[in-house]
Amino acid sequence: MSEAPPVSARGLVKRYGEIVAVGGVDLTVEHGDVFGYLGPNGAGKTTSLRMLLGLIRPTAGSAELFGRDPMLEGAKALDGVAGFVEGPRFYPYLSGRRNLRLLSDYDEPSSSARIEEVLELVELRDRAKDRVGGYSHGMRQRLGIAASLLRAPRLLLLDEPTTGLDPAGMRDMRGLVRRLAGEGITILLSSHLLNEVEDLCNRVAIIRQGGIVYEGALGDLLATATTGYRLRSREPERARTICLNQAGIGNVAVEGDQLRFSADEDAVAALSIALGQARVPITQLVAEAASLEELFLGLTGGESSDHDRQAVAS
Amino acid sequence: MTAVAKVYRWELVKLLVQKRTYLGLGAAMVVPVIFVVVLQIQSGGPNDVPLGRYIRDSGIVTPLVVLLFMSIWGFPLITALVAGDIVASESHNATLKTILTRSRERGQVFAGKALAAFTYTLVVVVAMGVVGVVAGSIAWGFHSFTSLSGTPVSAERGLGLMFASLGIYVLPLAGIAAFGLLLSTITRNSAASVVGTLMFALFMQLVGVLPGTESIRPYLLGTQFDAWHGFLRTPADWAPVVRSIWVSAIYLSVPLAAAYLVFLRRDVAGD
Numbered sequence: 001m002s003e004a005p006p007v008s009a010r011g012l013v014k015r016y017g018e019i020v021a022v023g024g025v026d027l028t029v030e031h032g033d034v035f036g037y038l039g040p041n042g043a044g045k046t047t048s049l050r051m052l053l054g055l056i057r058p059t060a061g062s063a064e065l066f067g068r069d070p071m072l073e074g075a076k077a078l079d080g081v082a083g084f085v086e087g088p089r090f091y092p093y094l095s096g097r098r099n100l101r102l103l104s105d106y107d108e109p110s111s112s113a114r115i116e117e118v119l120e121l122v123e124l125r126d127r128a129k130d131r132v133g134g135y136s137h138g139m140r141q142r143l144g145i146a147a148s149l150l151r152a153p154r155l156l157l158l159d160e161p162t163t164g165l166d167p168a169g170m171r172d173m174r175g176l177v178r179r180l181a182g183e184g185i186t187i188l189l190s191s192h193l194l195n196e197v198e199d200l201c202n203r204v205a206i207i208r209q210g211g212i213v214y215e216g217a218l219g220d221l222l223a224t225a226t227t228g229y230r231l232r233s234r235e236p237e238r239a240r241t242i243c244l245n246q247a248g249i250g251n252v253a254v255e256g257d258q259l260r261f262s263a264d265e266d267a268v269a270a271l272s273i274a275l276g277q278a279r280v281p282i283t284q285l286v287a288e289a290a291s292l293e294e295l296f297l298g299l300t301g302g303e304s305s306d307h308d309r310q311a312v313a314s
Numbered sequence: 315m316t317a318v319a320k321v322y323r324w325e326l327v328k329l330l331v332q333k334r335t336y337l338g339l340g341a342a343m344v345v346p347v348i349f350v351v352v353l354q355i356q357s358g359g360p361n362d363v364p365l366g367r368y369i370r371d372s373g374i375v376t377p378l379v380v381l382l383f384m385s386i387w388g389f390p391l392i393t394a395l396v397a398g399d400i401v402a403s404e405s406h407n408a409t410l411k412t413i414l415t416r417s418r419e420r421g422q423v424f425a426g427k428a429l430a431a432f433t434y435t436l437v438v439v440v441a442m443g444v445v446g447v448v449a450g451s452i453a454w455g456f457h458s459f460t461s462l463s464g465t466p467v468s469a470e471r472g473l474g475l476m477f478a479s480l481g482i483y484v485l486p487l488a489g490i491a492a493f494g495l496l497l498s499t500i501t502r503n504s505a506a507s508v509v510g511t512l513m514f515a516l517f518m519q520l521v522g523v524l525p526g527t528e529s530i531r532p533y534l535l536g537t538q539f540d541a542w543h544g545f546l547r548t549p550a551d552w553a554p555v556v557r558s559i560w561v562s563a564i565y566l567s568v569p570l571a572a573a574y575l576v577f578l579r580r581d582v583a584g585d
Contacts, residue, residue: 047583053415056581074419083415089408093331102327105320106416151416261484 004067004187007031007052011061014047021047024061034181036201038188038301045190049159050087053287065155083164084154085156088124088144092133096124096143099132105148118146138169139222145176155186162196174200194292208300219293229268230283231259239280246271316516321426324490330431334399338392338585342438346380346446350453364462364543372459374472379576381483385539390490390515392438396493397431398507405502405585414582422486424577428495428570435491436484443480465548479542482555486538489565490515496569499576532557535565
């Protein structure tokens with residue numbers, strides 16, 4: 001396996017006249033990552049993915065896949081890489097199987113030997129002889145995965161793979177992504193569905209108005225989101241007094257039958273010991289973390305897409 | 315099989331399953347039949363066109379006379395139907411991104427598409443020729459006929475000359491196909507490309523009949539559709555044939571090169 005990271009983008013810019021679609025994106029996806037690429041609709045996710053795949057020419061900056069730049073090396077830079085942007089598209093007048101046959105002839109070496117295997121994997125074998133024009137959205141998404149897997153990729157780029165799927169379809173698609181990641185395929189997954197990213201990804205980048213506002217481990221991002229702690233005790237008054245006198249504990253407030261305060265982990269640890277020594281019984285001590293949703297809205301300035309609003313509402 | 319050959323093969327498969335392919339091919343094959351049937355019903359004939367007065371001498375003459383009638387807009391339209399669509403249809407289906415994220419280079423994909431468009435052009439002309447000879451021979455027999463120089467031409471030799479004529483006739487048509495490919499690549503819109511290509515072909519014909527264009531007339535694309543007359547003279551007049559070869563080559567290579575460069579560099583966004 002190559003030492004170069006599966007994806008390395010430096011200063012990617014795409015301008016259309018006055019409009020800046022992507023304004024300097026840096027991204028690194030390491031081997032084995034399931035990398036979530038998050039952002040509201042129109043933030044520049046798809047445009048950056050297109051640049052990664054060599055479909056559009058960056059105005060500035062460069063992208064490399066396993067150390068090879070598609071702008072310099074053409075299709076050779078896509079060796080070991082597969083995926084789709086803005087939903088997989090096929091020839092509607094050809095059957096699913098014939099579409100895959102066509103694509104296998106576009107692969108070097110030919111991937112035709114894997115056609116039946118990938119059709120089976122995405123459970124499309126029964127419908128493979130039907131024209132793609134008659135496929136449902138979910139079937140096309142699955143055929144898109146099948147077409148990508150034909151290439152036996154080491155890196156899979158998936159642009160919102162669950163968009164438009166019904167709940168069962170979403171579950172199946174996520175299961176498939178998890179399974180592929182388990183087989184060691186590095187996955188770059190763009191999404192605006194936060195629970196999906198939280199569910200699948202180990203690392204994330206958040207893009208807002210064409211620029212990356214966060215890149216790193218998902219766990220670290222969530223850890224920064226601890227806004228405070230909640231304490232419930234059988235003796236709230238005594239607990240409050242101890243809190244007020246404890247080093248590192250601030251913003252102590254009483255809310256109903258519980259206390260809220262801000263603190264770092266060490267201070268909380270010390271507090272729990274102090275409460276124990278004072279024989280103040282604790283019934284609950286909970287870190288209040290912002291959800292990825294709240295973090296996302298904070299980082300993206302609340303530019304939640306319609307989809308996200310629906311997700312919040314539901 | 316090389317990369318281009320694989321792309322070419324699939325381009326032919328795609329043509330074979332699309333209706334518009336048969337629309338053009340069918341039209342090219344029906345026109346000579348209609349032509350023969352009408353002449354069978356009527357007593358007159360196309361006496362004012364080259365070989366027109368010998369139309370009933372031999373079936374071999376039929377496709378040659380039909381060539382003239384179809385050069386104005388028939389064959390250009392049929393050519394444009396496929397050449398104007400061959401890249402634009404990928405944009406329409408948004409499949410360009412699907413095939414350009416595999417192992418084939420853009421140049422190879424373009425070469426396969428261009429070859430398929432030219433193949434179609436050749437096939438429709440040859441199909442018209444074969445149907446014309448068969449239909450004409452059923453009506454009037456497979457005989458010797460009179461050349462443009464007034465000398466007799468045997469049926470066998472005439473058949474050879476007829477196919478040579480089709481061959482040289484395909485060259486300017488390939489120039490129109492190249493123009494269609496260029497529009498198809500630039501506009502990403504099938505209808506605009508087909509109409510634009512037809513307008514280009516008609517414009518070329520129009521320039522040729524305007525007064526004051528005599529000096530440039532030999533170098534217009536439309537003029538090259540008559541180059542085959544050289545084969546039907548005794549002795550053969552090679553001047554229009556040779557001129558058609560290099561003039562058509564220019565009309566073919568300039569838009570083809572432009573289309574190639576655009577295809578290599580263009581952004582595939584939304585297609």
